[in-house]
């Protein structure tokens with residue numbers, strides 16, 4: 001479903017001094033409560049491999065690139081993130097896997113809530129049941 005996953009352009013202020021991009025509340029459709037980032041990911045390593053019951057996230061490749069694989073039990077799509085002025089909105093109830101991190105890449109995640117382990121669905125079978133209810 002396109003509405004549940006969406007590439008969003010982040011406004012960029014380009015100057016001879018370099019670029020500045022800013023995420024304000026009108027860029028993403030939720031209020032941000034947490035920011036975290038993945039870095040020094042060894043080549044071949046995978047992150048994610050879970051879904052969230054309620055959390056919404058906005059993922060940005062601040063540096064380098066990585067792939068986000070979205071699965072729903074039927075089809076699978078792969079989105080490459082490699083631009084600091086573009087992010088991937090992932091709404092709740094979406095299974096994602098992050099892979100193919102380039103050396104030195106940084107994945108910034110803007111999230112709609114604080115960390116809650118009970119919000120995770122870490123088993124794919126459980127995710128399929130959750131989705132069908």
Ligand code: T46
Nearest residue numbers: 034036038046047048049052057059096098109114115
């Ligand atoms: C997601 C992908 C893109 C915390 O204590 N606080 C936090 O805010 C987070 C995000 C994690 N943790 C702890 C929980 C685990 O013991 O850090 C450890 C690694 O977390 P996790 O295995 O969930 O890491 P990833 O990279 O597989 O997943 C993370 C996010 O958890 C997740 O929401 O979508 O990045």
